[in-house]
Amino acid sequence: MEAKQSPQSGELHVLLGTEQTFPPPEHFAAQANANDPQIYEQAAADPEGWWSGWADKLEWIEPYEQVLDWSEPPFARWFGGGRLNASANCLDRHVAAGNGDRVAILWEAEDADDPGSGSERDGGRRSVTYSELLEMTQRVANALKSLGIGQGDVVGIYLPMLPETVAAMLACARIGAIHNVVFGGFSAESVKERMQFSDAKALVTADATLRRGEPTPMKKAVDAVAGEIATLEHIVVVDRCGTNPPMSDGRDHFWHDLLDRADPDCPPEPMDSEDPLYILYTSGSTGKPKGILHTTAGYLTGVTATHKLVFDLKPETDVYWCGADVGWVTGHSYIVYGPLANGATSVMYEGAPNYPAEDRWWQIIERYGVTIFYTAPTAIRACMKWGREHPDAHDLSSLRLLGSVGEPINPRAWLWYREVIGGGRCPIVDTWWQTETGAIMITPLPGLTTTKPGSATIPFPGIEATILDSAGKEIERGAGTLVLTRPWPSMARTLYREHERFIETYWQGYGSDVYLVGDAARRDEDGYFWIVGRIDDVINVAGHRLSTMEVESTLVSNPGVAEAAVIGIPDEMTGQAIVAFVIPEGGDGDDMEKELRDYVAEKIGKLARPKRIVVCDDLPKTRSGKIMRRILRDISVGEDLGDVTTLRDPEVVKDVERRFAEQD
Numbered sequence: 282m283e284a285k286q287s288p289q290s291g292e293l294h295v296l297l298g299t300e301q302t303f304p305p306p307e308h309f310a311a312q313a314n315a316n317d318p319q320i321y322e323q324a325a326a327d328p329e330g331w332w333s334g335w336a337d338k339l340e341w342i343e344p345y346e347q348v349l350d351w352s353e354p355p356f357a358r359w360f361g362g363g364r365l366n367a368s369a370n371c372l373d374r375h376v377a378a379g380n381g382d383r384v385a386i387l388w389e390a391e392d393a394d395d396p397g398s399g400s401e402r403d404g405g406r407r408s409v410t411y412s413e414l415l416e417m418t419q420r421v422a423n424a425l426k427s428l429g430i431g432q433g434d435v436v437g438i439y440l441p442m443l444p445e446t447v448a449a450m451l452a453c454a455r456i457g458a459i460h461n462v463v464f465g466g467f468s469a470e471s472v473k474e475r476m477q478f479s480d481a482k483a484l485v486t487a488d489a490t491l492r493r494g495e496p497t498p499m500k501k502a503v504d505a506v507a508g509e510i511a512t513l514e515h516i517v518v519v520d521r522c523g524t525n526p527p528m529s530d531g532r533d534h535f536w537h538d539l540l541d542r543a544d545p546d547c548p549p550e551p552m553d554s555e556d557p558l559y560i561l562y563t564s565g566s567t568g569k570p571k572g573i574l575h576t577t578a579g580y581l582t583g584v585t586a587t588h589k590l591v592f593d594l595k596p597e598t599d600v601y602w603c604g605a606d607v608g609w610v611t612g613h614s615y616i617v618y619g620p621l622a623n624g625a626t627s628v629m630y631e632g633a634p635n636y637p638a639e640d641r642w643w644q645i646i647e648r649y650g651v652t653i654f655y656t657a658p659t660a661i662r663a664c665m666k667w668g669r670e671h672p673d674a675h676d677l678s679s680l681r682l683l684g685s686v687g688e689p690i691n692p693r694a695w696l697w698y699r700e701v702i703g704g705g706r707c708p709i710v711d712t713w714w715q716t717e718t719g720a721i722m723i724t725p726l727p728g729l730t731t732t733k734p735g736s737a738t739i740p741f742p743g744i745e746a747t748i749l750d751s752a753g754k755e756i757e758r759g760a761g762t763l764v765l766t767r768p769w770p771s772m773a774r775t776l777y778r779e780h781e782r783f784i785e786t787y788w789q790g791y792g793s794d795v796y797l798v799g800d801a802a803r804r805d806e807d808g809y810f811w812i813v814g815r816i817d818d819v820i821n822v823a824g825h826r827l828s829t830m831e832v833e834s835t836l837v838s839n840p841g842v843a844e845a846a847v848i849g850i851p852d853e854m855t856g857q858a859i860v861a862f863v864i865p866e867g868g869d870g871d872d873m874e875k876e877l878r879d880y881v882a883e884k885i886g887k888l889a890r891p892k893r894i895v896v897c898d899d900l901p902k903t904r905s906g907k908i909m910r911r912i913l914r915d916i917s918v919g920e921d922l923g924d925v926t927t928l929r930d931p932e933v934v935k936d937v938e939r940r941f942a943e944q945d
């Protein structure tokens with residue numbers, strides 16, 4: 282990874298914290314069930330004992346023999362010799378404990394008043410108990426088996442937010458297949474790429490997904506690329522919207538047909554602790570997404586412990602709601618595996634926060650009496666913009682804890698979240714982690730940690746983080762590169778079929794036992810961590826991780842584009858926004874902007890649509906022909922350009938500046 286020494290310019294606004302601190306509310310400290318101040322010391326003194334304490338809360342088919350093998354870093358083996366099944370831990374054991382009638386998922390459609398159509402849709406609200414979810418999961422597992430899917434096979438999942446999505450993931454876990462979920466907002470092209478990279482054998486999708494009342498076809502989009510996925514044998518289609526997609530004989534199957542025929546009993550496969558549980562593709566420094574691989578026991582241990590302690594979960598009484606999409610790691614860890622392993626009752630919402638109206642989220646919190654709410658700063662900022670009259674119109678007094686994830690939260694949004702949504706009484710847990718870490722790494726513990734708006738505070742018990750300078754020297758107070766210096770159970774084990782890339786990207790900066798996060802961070806006088814932003818070519822748009830290289834290579838795949846350079850600039854709403862500078866291929870590039878923005882949306886997904894396209898005659902390059910993105914960034918944020926004499930043609934800068942201003 283090409284590590285720059287300073288954070289991307291313009292991102293320093295997040296460093297401007299407030300002086301305010303918020304001690305844990307007394308009423309909260311009193312009721313916190315497991316957050317005992319001693320745990321930090323205990324975990325630091327005996328990390329393996331700490332983690333094995335959590336692993337022991339899981340249900341094992343065969344006990345493990347060794348907590349951790351870290352003799353050849355970064356090769357980590359957690360809970361070696363053990364056998365267990367993730368779906369049995371999420372479902373069967375709760376049913377066996379007499380909690381089968383507890384609601385696992387309170388599902389709410391985009392517009393709950395719209396009865397919709399399609400056989401999978403029984404109204405806009407569904408409440409799925411642990412027993413029901415177990416039965417659905419077993420049927421799906423048998424259905425997959427009937428299609429010839431077994432242990433080690435990769436199954437793609439490209440679905441909207443439905444209980445079926447959760448069942449599909451758990452069904453894979455049940456039979457030892459590896460799920461590869463692709464966020465529903467990604468394009469079919471992205472699905473194709475991710476299925477090709479992982480040699481997926483089957484894909485579970487829906488006929489369509491609802492977007493503001495309108496069905497947007499998914500199956501039809503998949504059809505256009507399915508022929509190019511050589512390993513793909515089957516497509517299973519959830520009939521979400523009743524749109525009658527074309528079905529191809531032998532290859533395509535309706536979910537409900539398969540489930541009707543499937544046996545409701547499917548014993549869980551005893552999986553080795555280190556057997557893969559899933560792959561999740563995420564953006565990296567190069568154009569090619571990285572297939573992060575998580576294994577079974579360590580991952581489950583990490584998400585169970587963090588979900589329980591960070592959210593102070595009381596499964597008997599809490600109504601927990603994570604507003605992320607299942608297609609991201611937050612959904613995997615804190616909609617599916619963490620909450621279900623802990624026996625929680627969760628709200629799952631299909632739609633956007635502002636459809637049909639801008640009070641949709643608050644309506645849901647009031648209706649279900651949500652007690653714990655977890656969302657992203659970008660969503661909080663959007664709600665701020667829509668106005669406090671929307672939350673104020675609802676009774677949000679059931680809330681007792683609020684969480685934030687995905688990007689640095691600016692103190693203004695933090696304070697608004699606390700006052701307007703949390704009524705000043707709910708602690709906020711700002712949780713820092715990544716797809717690679719599997720579980721929350723830096724976070725306050727409610728009832729224990731004094732919080733500061735904008736800081737993710739301190740590492741979770743058992744986690745060791747520090748900040749290094751470019752020479753690898755520890756920075757006690759100040760900014761530098763964030764690293765994790767001790768292995769943890771839910772750490773990624775490899776990049777699927779790219780182990781060398783895994784080592785190079787994360788484990789070579791400072792030694793093979795130091796995990797290179799890819800973020801810059803600062804540590805203050807109290808030892809609190811403040812995440813500044815990425816130090817690689819990854820940008821974070823509305824909490825979504827994107828690679829500037831991926832957008833660049835997409836742009837240059839357009840015949841009208843000769844060259845492109847993509848940067849992220851600070852954006853009040855989305856944290857960062859994409860600006861693309863392009864040199865047209867012949868012609869004058871008139872009216873290219875919209876076409877290119879749509880092109881990127883079509884190729885990658887709407888989330889990658891550049892906010893601005895700036896058409897230029899040339900780009901600032903070094904004498905060796907390398908595009909200097911730093912200069913483009915400085916132009917975009919109006920900063921002093923500094924030394925431009927190393928450029929091949931310093932005149933180009935003036936032209937780019939003019940174009941940037943003109944095309945605003």
Ligand code: WTA
Pocket residue numbers: 563609610611685686687688689690711712713714715716717737798799800812814815821824825826
């Ligand atoms: C950023 C999402 C500041 C960070 C769970 C990280 C954050 C990247 C926070 C991972 C936070 C995530 N404060 N920055 N609380 N949470 N990030 O893999 O840059 O989609 O490296 O995982 O998001 O994004 P990913």
